[in-house]
Amino acid sequence: MNEKQIMLGNEAIARGAYEAGVKLSSAYPGTPSTEISEYLAKYEEVYTEWAPNEKVATEVAIGASVSGVRSLACMKHVGLNVASDPLYTFAYTGVGGGCVIVVADDPGLASSQNEQDTRMVARSAHVPVLEPSDSQEAKDFLKLGYEISEKYDTPVILRTTTKLAHSQSAVTLCERTEVADKEYERNVTKYVMMPSSAIGRHKVVEERENRLAVDAAALPCNKMELCDKRIGFITAGIAYQYVKEVLPNASVLKFGMTHPISKALVEEFCKNVETVYIFEELEPVIEEQIRAWGFDVKGKELFTKQGEYSANLLRRVLYGKDEAVFEKADVPARPPILCPGCPHRSVFSVLKKLKIHASGDIGCYTLGAVAPLGVIDTTVCMGASLSALHGMEKGRGKEFIKNWVAVIGDSTFLHTGINSLIGMVYNKSTATVMILDNRTTGMTGHQDHAATGKTLKGEDTYAIDLAALCRAVGVPRVFEVDAFDTKELERVIRESVTGDTLTVIITKAPCVLLKGQKFASKCRVVSDACRACGACLRIGCPAITKDADGRMRIDATMCNGCGLCKDQCKFGAIETVVNE
Template identity: 50%
Template sequence: MKALLSGNEAIARGAYEAGVIFASAYPGTPSTEILEAIAHYDEIQAQWAPNEKVALETAAGASLAGGRALVAMKHVGLNVAADPLFSLVYMGCPGGLVIVSADDPGMHSSQNEQDNRWYARAAKLPMLEPSDSQEARIFTKLAFEISEKYNTPVLLRITTRIAHSSSVVTLEPRAEHPIPPYQKNSEHHVLLPVHARKIHPEIEARLQRLSRDAVMQKCTTILRGNSDVGIITAGVAFHYACEVFPEASFFKLGMTHPMPVDWLFEFALSVRNIFVIEELDPFLEEQIRALGIEVTGKDRFPVVGELNPDRVRQGLYGPETEKKEHSHEPVSDEIPPRPPVFCPGCPHAGMFWALKKLRFRVTGDIGCYTLGALPPLAAMDSCLNMGASIGMAEGMERVLKDSRHPVAAVIGDSTFIHSGITGLIDLVYNGSHAVVVILDNGTTAMTGHQPHPGTGRTLKGHSTHKLDIEQLCRALGVPHVEIVNPYHLDDVIQALKRAKSAGELSVIISRAPCILLEKRRLGAPLVIDMNLCKACNVCLQLGCPAIERVGQQYRIDPAFCVGCGLCARGCQLRAIVSSDDMMIMN
């Protein structure tokens, strides 16, 4: 049977077919849909973890007990899980364990463009890279075979174009994977130095063995074409190269660590000019050069950004080919950008507006609310990584000591649970006076509204204990905790003023559900009474996409306005009123 699946759905299908019984993840674009798709299979215990490190640790336990386990994360998530990763390669995973790393070349939805293939080399674990959805399904199953045979976690590395592209997949039935009786093996599973020293040589030896294993035949595609041009490639770049230069000879790696060295030598001898086409870093190129094989690579194909058929064509044929064929005037310089914006009625907008008004320095974090950094709000000074806002606020406050510009950390509920809690413990312990604002919209909004421990719901839709953020903050020892409704701007400003002058650490929980979860208008659309409006521009500073300015005229688009009333509360002239009230007045 055939189906059209995204790469993420195909990985979920592969996990199902491989007999996986446990899967965990923390949501992160472009990996999120893997666990969402796995959750549809009753045979698999699928769950959201508070962060990627915990996800990998639970999977390590499941695998230690003999069950097949899968974890998925975006590229930066693997940084969080790196601590267990490096040692898990020593411990092994008797049931089989696959770690999916979804990298984001082009940074469609990420804060950096790191190439996680280096993790495979650094942590010494095998890595597979599918090039489309069908391979995503097949390689997931192969990864479990390898994991089990060599007692090592396997990295399945995908990119945004694999994760979010759909292509045709053949479906196969599930093969149950019986769980063997548990065997205690502390020499391999308790990583004392005395044990780990014995394991390290095994790791080096197995990578050598793997590079000549028969499984390489299932992973590698060699296409004999023109003997002048040989292309060594992997992942989606293979398809771009096929499109651009179908007559070339191809060596497509499915396993990119370790590499099938003997076959690479054979291929290199069979072609005159070799191009290495890979996205991001010269990961393959440097290793192939180290074998003594002459290749053309990153001098022709960019390290920065995502590849596409045009960039591959320019690398192979030179930049001029395209221009000669299509010499019309460019249209690109006059096109206004369309940056992502806060949704109309977003509860975060009012908090940023107030923080800016009170001249806070704001350390930000990862989530929808990072959009508070963009104009017109422009109310954020930094955004580094998940949970960083809290520690950074403390550091900034220690150095700045400027009462005119107090320091506030701004972090979402899901991000706070992911990795903000330890930061807050540090602020309590070391006596920081910073303000921590937790934007609690009751969901993981940016990645598509996944539940988390603070929601009281699980990935499979069951109800569970609901973490109480307020009680948690008090238990950590935060001296001043309060909850505000972010739509009540006056209350928000008063709370921030109290926190600013408290002389001790304050947490403000700004609590209102994500407007997209509400799925309803909060009130009648608002209208601007142009008799009262003095064109002061304050309403536009809220960044609400429903408010627009045409010359000196301001208007609210009734199709977009959800009636949250934030703009009416921000307008000092009381020129913004509910359309219901306006009708009554008329």
């Protein structure tokens, strides 16, 4: 089998896991890592699952590894923060069967709350990092990761970035190699990290990293291309492609393993090349190491720590100009918005009407922060909406939060929101928490979770009852309300925020984009009745626009018939028509 296919970076990683004989993968969705699990789930030979969060996913992979099989965990960069607790100590225990953790960074913030560099975490955890620069390397490096993991008894991080994860290039497919399960042996000094064992393992970790740094000179993923010796680049990942684009004849030292890096290779490169630039996205991880060794290189004084790199960025630094010919026009922005028929819009329209502030969380509903809805005041990380509101109450007193709620999605609630809720119950919170239950992980493109009743493999399973869960941890008052029943929502929210009882309001309506969602009707403006007041525009539905005469128009191909606009119209100018 030497078939060539064009593959997404994430699809190639899944293929690599399949070919490497991986038996188990656990993950929590997060852009730009989500598709890895979705592609991998299609291979019958590999057990794949969605974990409630990245810490759990990593621990599941650790367990599989200890039991003797090759395992995988996948997440985005901020997911690694959640998983850092097991990661740091997994570096001490080392592996049984090989284990690779794929972490997808998001330079340029296509869909994230910060721009952190996973290599910094890996360096402090003493875990080696591999960085591919195209889909073929994504597959090859993942497989190499298992060899390194088993040879050096260490977890390995495969670090990708948005451009790598979400671009497609040709990949040559290979057969799957079945790897025999390792014989399980009880080994307390290796796998039980109490102080007496960990003292010994810390030594092992350091020796391992030093050995790997020496052996890195011969690793096939590190590549030296000595061409024009006047100018050279030390680079890694997708940044390598920009160097090749601008200066195909420059000398290049491309690190496939960016932690630890090989000093011998740097020495040889710098000896041969007159001017050496270090071209790496985000933090100066390679650069700091090389400068610490005393080499004369150019780096972050020229190239930014922020955002994605590009060939034009490199051209601007080297030549003072890029290839642009035309001026960029001043054009109205087109920010992402909640979809027509999105249940979050209905909830936010009520909060806006009641002039309520929301402590926000991570999901599509973060868009509730922007105009025209503008109800969310804070967004930090998964689960923070509840705990931050709790902090406000305890900091400023319960009167301060009488016009506040926390809003969190169903998947995010199960990720880490539940811990915060337990803290609120325990510490006598009087807050109002709204779980916007749309029956899916919407933001990342519809992944199932523990309350949807389906596994990643598509099998039926137990669906956690969110209301019962909240009651079980001791929440005294739990409401379940149809997200589109704005009257009832208004009543329940008023009652909850003004009271002194911790309340959870679960608003229910499936994501409008979920497969199989059908709408019986559409909304239409009755032109004669429309007074052009613009009330319907204030819910920020993209299907509603203003005509030249100032009257409203609803795009029939976009409208999903939720009827929220109809609720806003005092003149009865919006009618519902049955779908043909």
